[in-house]
Every structure is written in C-alpha cells, then in structure tokens.
Amino acid sequence: MRSPAEDWQLAYEGFDPAAEGVRETLCAVGNGYLVTRGAAPESTADGVHYPGTYLAGCYDRTATAVGGRQVENEDLVNCPNWLPLTFRPAGGTWFTGPPAAQRLVLDLRRGVLTRHALVEDGDGRRTRLVQRRIASQARPHLVALETELLPENWSGPLEVRSALDGTVTNSGVARYHGLTRHHLHPVEQGAGPDGLLLLEVATADPPRRIALAARTRAHRAGAPVPAVTAVHTGPGRAAQILTVGAEQGVPVTVEKTVAVCTDRDPDAGDPLHAATVLAASAGDFGQLADEHALRWAELWRRCRIEADFDGIGTLRLHLFHLLQTYSEHSVGLDVGIPARGLHGEAYRGHVFWDELFVLQLLDLRFPELARAVLDYRHRRLGAARSAAREAGLRGAMYPWQSGSEGREESQRLHLNPMSGRWLPDHSHLQRHVGSAVAYNVWQYYQATGDRGFLADTGAEMLLEIARFWSSAAEWNPARERYSIRGVLGPDEYHDAYPWADRPGLDDNAYTNVLASWVLARGLDALDALPGRRRDELLERLDLDRAERDRWQEVGRRLHVPFHDGVLSQFEGYERLAELDWERYRRHYPDLRRLDRILEAEGDTVNRYKASKQADALMLFQLFSAREVRGLLRRLGYPAGEELLRRTVRHYLPRTVHGSTLSAVVHAWVLTRSDRRASWRFFRDALAADREDLQGGTTAEGIHLGAMAGTVDLLQRCYTGLEIREDALWLDPRLPSALGRLELDLHYRGHRGVTVAVDRRTVTVSLREGREEPIRVRLRGSCFTVHPGERRVLSL
Template structure:
C-alpha cells in the first residue's frame, strides 16, 4: 500500500526530472530549493529562491524593448561531486545506474535520494543524499551526502561549493528574456572553511549573501582548500577510500539579504549563522519538530484512498512551505507557482482567492500578511486606476515587488514560435479577489484592527474602481462593464474585433455587485469615528454609496436562451469547436489557445483566443 506521507520514485527518468524537481521542492516560506540533483548530468535544473526577491531586466523581444521583473534564482548551494585517482568528476550521464530511489517525506520535509551505479572504469558505488530546508530557522538549509565504495579503493577528491553564476533559465519560453539577475561582489573562504558568495541583484540592488560550512565524516583528511572557478567557489579535500568503506560530507548553508530584519550586515549574519548551525543531524530535530507542529495544527480527515490522501498532503505541503509562519514577517504575496520554479516569473496573480481562506483557518497571521502585501501596494493600484481614467484602486493581474502591472504585452507561443499580443492586464477581477479575501478574513477572525486600519480602505477603493468602470447603457437600461478578460483567460477579444477584451463577463459583473454591496455594508457597520476618518482620508463623496447601490442593482448579467448564465455577452453566438477532431489530431488539447494560434494565428471560429499568463 502506498504511504500517503511519502512521494517516491524508483527509476531515474531524465525526461521527468524537472517535474520531479518541482514536486520535490523544499522550502520554509523564506527560502526554497528545487529537488534537483547536486551532481552534474541529471538533465534537471537547480534553482533556489527567496520569497519576495525580485529583479527587473530589459530585453529585446520581437524587435521591441521590454522590461520584465522576475523572482531571482539566487546562489546555488547544491553543487557536489567527486573524482577517483585523478579521473574526471562524477557525472550522472556518464555512469550506468543499477538502482535508484528518490523519496520526499511530507511529514518532516526531508528529501532522500539513493543511487547505485557503475562507472566507465567498472567501479560500483552507492550515493545517499539527504536534504532539508530548515523550517525551524528560515535562513538555513543542510545536506548530507554519503559515498560508499563497493568494490574499489582509491584516492578520492571531493568538492562541494556555491555557484553564483546562476541565471534565470528554467523556462524555455523565456529564453529571449535577459536572465542574469545576480552580480558577484565577492567569493571567499575564511580560515575556518566558511565559503561565502556575496552577491547583489542587478536592478533592485538586493544584497544576497550565502555562506556554507562543510564537515567530512568517515575518512582522514589533512586539510581542505578553497578553489575559485569563475563565479563558483569550491570546498575541496583529498582523502582515501577503501573497498567497502564510505565517507560523508555534511553541508550547512545560510542565506541573508539586505532586507532582513534584526541583523547588522548580511555577510556577518550569514557567516555567523553558518558557524553556529552544526551539521545535518544537528539541524534535523528542530526542523522535524517545526513540521510536526505545523501538521498538528491543520489536522484534517480524509476518507479517500492513500493515493488521493497523498495528493492532498502534497498540495498542503507546498502551500505550507510557500506560506509558512515565517511569511508573517515578510512582505510577500502568493506566487502562482509557489517557490518551486520560474514559471510565471514568480509573480502574484489572484491565487490568494483560493489560498487565503485555508490560511485564515490554519494560520490567520499568515493570511493577514498576504492581505497586507496588497495593502502596501494600494498606492500603486490607485495610480494604475487614475492612469486608466478611473477612481479607486486597480490591482494588477501580475504583481511583483512594488505593485505595478507586470503582465507582458507579448507572449511566446512555443508551438508556433511566434510572439503574440497579451491582453491579460485586462483581468481586473484580481481586485475583486483581494476585496473578497479582506471581507472573508474579517468575518472569520473578527480582526477589527485590520479591518479599520487597512481592510476597509482596500474594500472601498476596489468598490470605487468597479463603480467607475461600470457605464450606463441606455439601450439595455443596465450598467455594463466592457473590455475585460474573465477568469477563463481564453476569451480576450471578440472574433474580428480590433478592441481587446469582452463585455459583461458574468463572473466579473456578479462579483462587482457583491463588492459594491459589501462596501456599503462596511460603511454602515463601521463605528462613527473610523467611518469619518476613512471617508476624509479617501475623499469619499456622500453620493458614492448611493451610486454603488444603483450600479449594483442594475448591473448587466447576460443569460443564455435556456435560462443559464452566459459566460459573457455574445458567448452564445460563438461557433462551436469540433472537439473530437482536435482531440484526434492533437491528443492533449489543454493548451488549445496555442494550437489554434499555431494553425493560423486566429481562433475566430470559436472565439477562443487565449493570452495566458504563464
């Protein structure tokens, strides 16, 4: 029977490695590392990310200059390899794998990888790797790698290091975007063997310092030495290993940035923490305890088979290591892909709509932190609304460091190789999600301080924007909202139209009515003093609540002839796609938008024109 607490793989599959790395990511809400192999030759992609660490670079795409902000792939702490008798470095692609197992323990956040192999010289070896990203201390991570010589003896050279030459290159369709976000300030090793990679992001100027310590167990060693190799620095030792013997390298790393609190200086903080941390086994008990306490606080019952329970726990595991108790002290949102990779460039969409209710029940302080991320970016949302000719706050479909719109204006279709227009910035329903979470959080927690100081301001400003967006259509005797992109993201303009967006998206309009009602309810519920203070601060006119009521009651909601809600105005007029034909020709049609664009650059037959945000 499958263990619902463990995600396991019993074969090495290079073609699946990147998917496995994402699923086996380890994190603690501050730092996350993909579940990649530390040695070369796996075919995977190593990446480590710090929550909220963004950088903006300018690229030339399809003949135009574009500035794109990305979550930064910071210094890689995983690299490890060895050589025997002066030969080449161990490379997974150059050996014959005899057995393989990779296992993620969801209960305690430990990734174990065991492989037995034979190299080109006929030597048989086993390597066991264990890894954690410390849930007890957000700045720490550790690994333990054991090499067992089954049938050979020899002189072994071990190396383990820090690689600051990393780039953001984990997503093929971003290949034309500039990806070198780190510049190296210094690489060094002190007399105690602490390696230090001192770096800074190129544009945002966030200083990121990574420090690493090593300990060799089970083998004699006279001394270690530091080896600089470009923007990499290695801890290197020479020792001997006899047949049947084994040696272990314990590695502890720490990450600190110039944005961290309660430190004097990031390099000093990183090196000091690395010296104090101890090895893998010293760090493990506190890490396991932190995970146990997290799981104990969110116990759920599930009556399905073990495979489904494991899937539920895997999703919960990723949620908790993206938004952990450590997140409550950070200024971060909910990245669409968590902290497991570079798809979506680490941007914050509307995923908090699905996440915040769960966090409110389990970790309300983290839910509040996610809402405060939005509150701090309320000025940028006001600026965006004013720039579009509206009042209130227009939150961006893609948010990053400062709350400005990060959605691209063009998007690469990897199936056709063409860059096509991207209109996803018209997905204004993200603001409705923010307002919904504010209301639900307060109703669930009774947190009046947040509501009075921050939540009310968010909700009212979102209501003002959507009331401003709505226009009275005399022919319908209804208020209408035109030129938006709804939640499906596949319909971004009408067939044959030069104007982007669709009209009266049902989800957007219904939720607009909801937010207008809630804003009015909120003003009625607020005590007099905070209500007056809020109205004065926002310059809220006495006529505005009455207009909200008027728009809310007369907002258009399109209906089909059968009495069901239409997805948007004109939806029933679109031609139906020959689904069976497309499934026969393409198999997987999940990304139908890319198929249709590749076939001819248009999808007017069905009206399905997608400009996805990934």
C-alpha cells in the first residue's frame, strides 16, 4: 500500500536504457520560462540519453530539400545544455555512465529531482553520488544542480568538470532526422569574472541571442573548499575543471548555478551581461531550493484536489508538468501552450488545439494564465485574418499549428516510418481550431465575468471567427442548407474521400455544430459589451446588420449529417467500408497507427469507418448532452435522449485511440451512459505517458492536453460542473471507484470556492470576502451561496 508521501513522488530504481527516454521526459524540471529534461548530467545525446533544455517561445526556422522540394519548418530549439558535470579521481577516467546503482526521485511537492547513485571506476574506486536539481519557480532565469560526492574506498585529488554545451542539435525525434537539425550558432564562450563560465549562441530566423553564465563552487560541510581551476573552450562550448582534495568517507559538495537569458526577454538588455549578473548574485543551492519550494507550495494550494483513489499521484504528476510548462513566468513572454509541453521536440514544439483541454482547467484555477494564452491568440489575429483572405474568405482563420508568428506551421509532407514514404499532409485543413479559440474565449468569460477582457480582445476574436464560418458556409439549394466543405475533423485519419481527387471532407458534424455555436456566441458577445465599445467594434470590423442577420441564418441552417440514427462523422461517412477488424487485430497487436499500417500495405484509411480518436463525440465533451440536443434542435434537427448512447455505440468499436486525447474524451462521454467504462478510459488516460502507452512517443515530449484532461475529468466531468448562464451548474456522476471528491476553484473573483461531492451530498462553500454571492444550479434547483456560507445539499 502506498504511503501519502509516495503520492507526491515519481521514483525509478536502477538504470534501464530502453526506458531512459520516458524517464527523462517525466523527470523534467521547469518553471514556465524553461524546462530541462531529466537526463543525467554526465550524459550526451547517444541514442539512450537525450539532454534537452527548451525555452518558451524559442523557435528557429530552417529549410531542407525533401523529394526535390524545399520543406520549411519552424522548430522549438534545443537550447544550450547547462547540465554537463562529471568527475574522476585524478588520473582516472571521466564518469560517463551508467552508474553501478541508481535511484531517481522526483519530488512533486517541492519540484526537486534527486538522484542517488553508486559509481565504480575501472580501478575499483567507488564513489557515492547524490544530485539535486531545480528550475527555480521563484527566479525563472536560474537553474541549479547540487552534487554531493562521497569517496567510499579512496582518497586523493578529485577532478570535477563543469561545462556549458551550445553544440547540441534537435535530434530527439527519429522521424525528423532527415531534416535540418542545427539551430545554434556560437557567438562567445569563455571565462567571466569571479570564476564564472560564459556561453552565448544565436538562432537565425527569427534572430535570437541566448546566453548562459555558470557558477561552479565546491564546499565541505558548508565551508568553501580551495580548488584549482582550469578553463577549456571551443566553438559553442566552455568547460572548467576544478581540482579539490578528497578524503575517504568525507563528502564534497559541488554547486552549479546557471543563469539563462535571451535578448527577447521582457526588459531585455544584453543577455550575456544579464546572465552574468544573475549567476554572480544568486544565493547558494539551499537558499534557491527553499524559495523555490515556497512557490510550489503556493501553486499546490491553488490546485487542491482531494480524491480517494490510487491514481492521485499520477494526477499530481500531470498538474506538475502543466505548471512547469505554463506559469506566471510565461505570461509576459507572448507564448502559447505547446501540445507536447517544453519537454521534447515532438510536433516541433507547436501550439495546436490542445489548449482546449488545458484552458478549461486553468479558467477555474489560474485565470490569469488562461488570459495570457488568449492574449497570445489575439496578438496573432492579424495573421489569422491574412490566412482567411488568402483562402478567399473573410474573418480570421487560425492555423492548425502555430509557433512564433501565427502563420500556419503544419507540414505539407510527413514520413510514414513503416513504409519509408513521404506523403502529403493535409492536417492544416482542421479549421475547427478557430472554434476552439472561440470556445476558450467564451469559457474564460463565463468563468471570470471579465468584461474588460471581452471588450478589449475577446469579443474581437469571437466576431472574426464567427465571420470566418459565415464566409466559409456555402448554400446548397438541393438540400436547402449551408455546407462547409474541404475540412478535416478531429479524427485526423480521414483527410479525403476515397472517390474524390481533392483533399478535405464536407460537413464534418463536429465542425458544423461548433460553427453554429460560434455564430450564436458572436452575437451574444456583442450584446454583453457596453454600448460604446459595441459601436466601436461594429465600426472597426465593418459589421453591419445584414452580415449579422446572415450569421443568424447560417447558424440555424448548417447541414449536420446523420445515418442510422447517429451523428455522421461527415457527409458521406455511411458510404465507407467496414474494416475487417478481426483480421487486423490478429495481425497487428497495436492499431493506434492504423493509418500507417494501411498505407504501408498500399491501402488507405480513407476507405474505412475507422477513427483515430473521438470526432463527433467531441461535441459531448464540450457540451452536456442536453446542450448538444439544444444545438441540434436550433439547427432544425430532432434530437432525442438516445442520440448520445447510439452515437457512442457506433463509434466506440471503430476507434483505435491513436491519440492520448481520445481516452480523455471517451471517459468524459461515457460518464453519462457507462461509468465503469468511463473509469477504465480515465485510467488509460492517466497511464498514457507514465507507461508510454503510445509506444515511444512520451520520450519525445509529454502529451499536455491529455494530462490536463485527466485533471479536468475530476474537476468538471465527475462533478458535472458547467459554467453557463452566470451560474455554476452541478450534476455529479461519480464512478463507483471514486467515493469522494473535493476541490477548490477560482470563480468570478472568488479564490476560495470549495466543491465537495460524495454519494449522498454536494457541498458548496465560499471563503469570507467582499465578492458578490454566486448562483449554483443542482439538478434543476437553483440557490445562492454568499461569502462565508456553506451549503450542503442532498442528492
């Protein structure tokens, strides 16, 4: 049985080369400004280890010749490695791993990675090693490594080599190896004042200078140890060797404190000078760790979730990595939330629609962070407008993959590793990303009541996305409805009809229903604005009455396809063939990449009723079943209470869950019809990264949307919590494995809204304060809770 302390730890015993990539990802430490993978300090990128440090928003654009054409990519840059540190008894061999024994412990409560190891060299000299590592949540430019070395059976001179390595490349994803990997160009390296080690490198497009300054000091029992220091440099690399006296049984501690700065930091001056000042003035490791732990304590108080099940430790791990990827230190950087965190190079560090899963968590915990993400989107509104114009449409067309500029960063070719062929990539046709932005705008407004945000930026985004959908809708006289053609849905497998000569699908149900919702919310946003601001926006956007009337018309007449009483994934879905599931499951134990399997066989998944992940069912993740029925009825379609159950029954056996998001969505949707199945999917989503269920993808970066989604399943799904009509709606649906759930929320200015749910009761309480009371709706009843009040209601 696990102890409560173990639920705040991630621990690994021994050294397993096959598992090292996953461990390095999950043991990463970060603070929203940067994240460093949990690679051993003595390691290099050798096929087993992959050291990596990634700065939020630090991209570089390069081009590569592929198949006779130039392929351009913008990559999140693997920045200089600040970790390198190794040792040897003088005259011996530098320790490069692996250790004779090892234990890794990631302390989630305090944000510290600790490594215990035993090192034995070729002459039988044994040294005990204890290393602690942090990326400061209090001082985001500082990272630190403390190494305690204990000679077990030898005495004599001890040499410690500490380095900064700017020669690293982007080599963390095997399928990208045919593309340009070099992004860093050396600018300066060498020794600085007071024994500091200095390094500066630069990227080319966009140009950015990245500077590091390292301070390495040795002490014994808190007293400085005299050391002889030698410095060695080469292009893009600087190292220093400290030689100290070591005695058997007496530990020597080496502290390496590194400052990281760029010329694009807020209030940036010269980055090398800034890094030098920060590193020289930093406190010792103990001081840095104490203030770092204090900040983590504050974060955990705002993230309190109490639940009685044995996966709570993994849930905390997911929250931990979310808060390392995006924090208060991200707010001033003009960055979005990368789908794979800042933990690796998968998806090139781009921003997708995964923020749809993340922001619903942040809205009710850290609304200031949610707004910063939306501000990132607003600053790229101009790029989205340009993209719409280039497509011959109006409004704003947000890109499926976004990076530094807001242009479309999706690849136009992708490699199938199973066949070795480069294939056309049509994923940029996932126009539903704009609806995700609009949804996030409205949900943030509902959670915070922040009319200033709506007036300043939110409504403008909503209106331009609504305008895009109105412009994209085409009238079909035969059907007497509007259609949206040539798009992809969330499924991603189906990117064309097998009988068509162009990419894209028509009338994807998820896309169309959500477009109808966006058109309605655009009009609601106008109504919510103060009169003067409303008039200003109407004038600025040239949004006249005729266009707004068209929004009403299109929003009520979009085509939504059905077949056999269920929502069709897209128009024509019923014409697809059934896959021989028994045959393929017999021949392929893992069908998550069914698209690659079929392509390698000379076939295409476009021919079959087979989905990578939830598509039409995504509607029931964003909205309650009652709301979905209301949206369909607004469009003129009868929708009974059996629609959800029938739709789930159709798609579930035809979905291979090739995305970690799929388990989250299915856990959510099945809550209303099969709670045991919901819990199974929840457990799958919890295990996705910890057990690398996608087969090698976790080593390339965490799946941040799925991580946030698991927390949100407890926060909103199992409590039945919705935010709409200026009220908190509750309709608990606890699985049998979950007896009680209690959490704290931030809602409409209240930092202390506590919701507790068990089998018999729902309790809502507010801390004392001067805020307005809140409205709560529970299964048809409505009541008000005032600050300082606690309401207990029977189920």
